[in-house]
Amino acid sequence: MTETVTAAGTSTGSKSEQAYAAVKARIIDGTYSPGYRLVLAKIAEDLGVSVVPVREAIRRLEAEGLVKFERNVGATVSGIDPTEYLYTMQTLSIVEGAATALSAPLIDSVAIARARAVNEEMRECLHHFDPVRFTQLNQDFHSVLFEHCPNPHILDLVHRGWNRLASLRSSTFRFVPGRAHQSVDEHEALLRLIEIGASADDIEKAARLHRSATLDAYLAAATDHQTPQTAQQ
Amino acid sequence: MTETVTAAGTSTGSKSEQAYAAVKARIIDGTYSPGYRLVLAKIAEDLGVSVVPVREAIRRLEAEGLVKFERNVGATVSGIDPTEYLYTMQTLSIVEGAATALSAPLIDSVAIARARAVNEEMRECLHHFDPVRFTQLNQDFHSVLFEHCPNPHILDLVHRGWNRLASLRSSTFRFVPGRAHQSVDEHEALLRLIEIGASADDIEKAARLHRSATLDAYLAAATDHQTPQTAQQ
DNA sequence: GAGTACGAAATCGTATACGAAAACTATTGC
DNA sequence: GCAATAGTTTTCGTATACGATTTCGTACTC
Numbered sequence: 054m055t056e057t058v059t060a061a062g063t064s065t066g067s068k069s070e071q072a073y074a075a076v077k078a079r080i081i082d083g084t085y086s087p088g089y090r091l092v093l094a095k096i097a098e099d100l101g102v103s104v105v106p107v108r109e110a111i112r113r114l115e116a117e118g119l120v121k122f123e124r125n126v127g128a129t130v131s132g133i134d135p136t137e138y139l140y141t142m143q144t145l146s147i148v149e150g151a152a153t154a155l156s157a158p159l160i161d162s163v164a165i166a167r168a169r170a171v172n173e174e175m176r177e178c179l180h181h182f183d184p185v186r187f188t189q190l191n192q193d194f195h196s197v198l199f200e201h202c203p204n205p206h207i208l209d210l211v212h213r214g215w216n217r218l219a220s221l222r223s224s225t226f227r228f229v230p231g232r233a234h235q236s237v238d239e240h241e242a243l244l245r246l247i248e249i250g251a252s253a254d255d256i257e258k259a260a261r262l263h264r265s266a267t268l269d270a271y272l273a274a275a276t277d278h279q280t281p282q283t284a285q286q
Numbered sequence: 287m288t289e290t291v292t293a294a295g296t297s298t299g300s301k302s303e304q305a306y307a308a309v310k311a312r313i314i315d316g317t318y319s320p321g322y323r324l325v326l327a328k329i330a331e332d333l334g335v336s337v338v339p340v341r342e343a344i345r346r347l348e349a350e351g352l353v354k355f356e357r358n359v360g361a362t363v364s365g366i367d368p369t370e371y372l373y374t375m376q377t378l379s380i381v382e383g384a385a386t387a388l389s390a391p392l393i394d395s396v397a398i399a400r401a402r403a404v405n406e407e408m409r410e411c412l413h414h415f416d417p418v419r420f421t422q423l424n425q426d427f428h429s430v431l432f433e434h435c436p437n438p439h440i441l442d443l444v445h446r447g448w449n450r451l452a453s454l455r456s457s458t459f460r461f462v463p464g465r466a467h468q469s470v471d472e473h474e475a476l477l478r479l480i481e482i483g484a485s486a487d488d489i490e491k492a493a494r495l496h497r498s499a500t501l502d503a504y505l506a507a508a509t510d511h512q513t514p515q516t517a518q519q
Numbered sequence: 520g521a522g523t524a525c526g527a528a529a530t531c532g533t534a535t536a537c538g539a540a541a542a543c544t545a546t547t548g549c
Numbered sequence: 550g551c552a553a554t555a556g557t558t559t560t561c562g563t564a565t566a567c568g569a570t571t572t573c574g575t576a577c578t579c
Binding site: 066067105108109112113116117124140141143144147148151204205206207210 | 299300338341342345346349350357373374376377380381384437438439440443
Binding site: 300301302335336337338339357358359360 | 532533534535539540541542
């Protein structure tokens with residue numbers, strides 16, 4: 054299924070796979086920003102393959118929500134519609150909550166220690182103001198929590214959400230220091246809950262709130278600065 | 287996105303779409319049962335199109351989990367691995383729970399009445415022993431609840447889960463009368479909760495348990511008949 | 520001068536064709 | 550009699566080609 058967020062250019066052999074990884078990487082790193090028109094022939098030429106595998110790759114990305122495809126018109130990188138963002142975050146809140154609750158009983162002290170180390174490094178990043186690394190570490194943190202998640206389907210949904218966010222992040226993500234501090238504290242609190250063997254319900258609730266708080270911060274920031282900027286495309 | 291479970295043969299025009307709908311329908315109605323080998327050329331001939339759109343359709347079905355695709359080997363209809371069933375049900379429990387909780391505040395008395403009517407008809411089906419119609423009504427019931435779900439992503443996940451189950455059902459689903467009775471009662475209880483405006487938490491919990499109970503019944507039945515298959519959750 | 524209609528260019532959708540990989544089968548050697 | 554191997558067949562993967570559809574620019578009319 055969908056592997057992780059890391060989509061390297063290294064191919065599994067299949068050109069279709071190659072094209073998929075390449076386009077996905079370009080979307081996530083922002084080379085193809087939201088609204089960008091993905092012309093099959095052009096991409097095919099860039100990658101040195103024919104249009105057939107490229108088309109397949111794009112349809113796959115469409116299924117994941119990273120691109121929007123319109124019949125007889127073409128594909129564009131999915132936009133930053135605030136509504137979509139809200140949907141994605143809400144869904145993530147739910148599946149991450151579930152993933153955390155399911156994983157919690159299986160997380161041993163070693164993993165907790167690792168997660169805590171990552172979280173402390175995140176705190177460092179706040180001092181040096183390194184949003185890029187912070188974001189990466191944030192994913193690492195949750196990856197540690199989820200690495201033993203007993204339900205791969207749920208894990209897959211989490212990864213999809215992350216990918217989706219990643220494609221938006223490059224253009225719209227605003228690093229809110231206040232929220233970031235809070236986030237690190239919430240991570241620590243979550244680890245404590247897991248350590249003391251809190252109920253699945255409590256852990257799920259905490260994990261959900263963690264994601265919801267990020268959404269709220271975004272909404273607040275958006276309202277502060279200006280009109281939410283209905284960037285439909 | 288993924289529409290509903292109903293995948294008619296009526297095309298949207300695109301042959302790829304046509305092929306997708308046709309194969310999906312055949313999987314769900316059991317014409318292509320789990321394990322069935324989907325040979326591109328053969329399907330293409332059956333549908334009177336070339337292999338390219340068929341391939342696209344199959345890849346799409348793969349993304350939805352209905353078929354399994356192996357490089358340079360081919361596609362087969364996804365199997366009935368009890369583990370997969372467990373994963374799917376667990377995931378459904380979570381997303382249905384969320385969908386119900388999110389929808390609840392938006393369900394008016396008219397919709398409640400409709401849902402209740404459907405549920406009563408389900409009760410009828412138990413007397414006449416009509417499992418097929420029962421299953422259909424069961425989906426109708428939940429569809430009524432979800433029709434105003436404010437988050438389309440979550441709704442999409444619910445539909446995917448249903449499709450997945452539908453593809454398994456044809457071969458493995460065992461209609462357990464005892465469970466069915468209980469299910470109808472749970473529906474009624476759920477409607478009551480919504481009517482009295484219970485908290486989102488309570489509604490979510492009830493909806494989750496509703497799905498989990500079905501899973502448990504399946505596991506119990508499976509254990510009775512033969513070897514179990516661990517179910518952590 | 521603005522709006523509409525027509526035509527050209529761009530792009531998609533799908534058919535066909537061929538090379539490559541895997542699966543199957545028959546044959547040979549032990 | 551069984552196992553390994555070579556050859557054949559099936560099926561996939563992708564390139565190329567062409568028809569269909571949309572879009573954009575231009576000229577024409579009111």
